[in-house]
Amino acid sequence: MNFKRIHRLWKQQGLKVPVKKAKKRRLGNSEGGVIRRSAEYPNHVWSVDFIFDRTEDGRSLKILSLIDEFTRECIALEVGRKFTGDDLVALLSDLFVSRGIPSFIRSDNGPEFISKAVRSFLDFIEVGTSYIEPGSPWQNGYVESFHSCHGALKRDQ
Template identity: 30%
Template sequence: MPRSTYYYQENGRVEEKKVSEGRPAPGYSIKKDGKKISDEQIKEWLLEEIAGDGFGYGYRKLTKQLRRKYHLIINKKKVYRLCKELDILRPQRQKRISYPRKLARNRVITASNQLWETDIKYGFIEGEQRFFFVCSFIDVFDRSIIDYHIGLSCSGQDVKQTLQRALLKRKQVDKKERPVIRSDNGPQFISHAFERGCQEFQTEHERIPPKTPNMNAHIELFHRILEDDCFSRFQFETYEEAYKEVAWFMKFYNERRMHSSILDLSPKEFYEKQGTLVIKEVRV
């Protein structure tokens, strides 16, 4: 018999076999140019693909699509795992969601608290080699970041709680007409937890069609500002450092940063004075 079939014995007792659990998932993939892309961003891309041209693709073809379109270095096993987490593998794709999807429509916004946009931004912590998440709600009219979530994860429940805080801050809980919430088709925004929250808070939730970020332009612009004026200025070594800098920037943006579309005032100044100021209506 080969030696490999024997158990190692010491003092007459057989040592328990120790099985390696393998390398933990890093939480990101790398593009050909070396840029790290979080798994949450890849999940959004996968959802966009199956909602568009890749509606009939399995995980193998989705892997090819990610490599060609986004230049990701990724294998089919990881794409299978992400598809399984999203519950979008072919056998399950016919499963009906109990919450009907409401497509975003063109609107004319004339005052605050009529339309809020939301999205998630990913930042990277170099010292810990992991991503953190910032989910923000912006008022389209006055450009204020009403509330936000910062964390090492971001679930549908986290987004629901952030929306609840935003409604309380703006005293919209008891209003008859509450803000419409507009988002993309990210996994957090199509989750049952967030949809149940919107029903509980009696707010209308609409989602933009795939590949139309211009319909969510205000939150996309804010996240570009967050990237240029905050993320790119620092190389975060710890999550605590990232949290501190982002929280400071949110306060600075709302209270002191001038915004050209609201008469070079800060969002807070404009919100407090909007009854006496006149700007163009916002078409979205």
């Protein structure tokens, strides 16, 4: 039986036929989203995000991934039990010395990324922040795509 036959039978029996809903298309129109501020050259926009995993004994791991949106190169992949804002500042300062300073860093609104230490550090060296809207991972699409391409890395929500 196909959909059309079932639809016709429902109508014949006087049943209410469910209306097919159109799928909403999300464009990520936030100020910090990929569509509004796309990378135009290397070191223009870096994307950073965390993913979580567990070891065999059940202890959690936190994996920080940082990519250059223009070149799609993975700049850093740090693994640890926990990361604080100070840890992120230390990592970014080392990367800025070796790779140069980006114009913007795109991230979600996680506690590590919005900490006073990180915000004051980025303001001091004049790196713009591009925060995505909460619950909108498609606005940070390059790093999310990087996570999905690497099957060993999985995201716990």
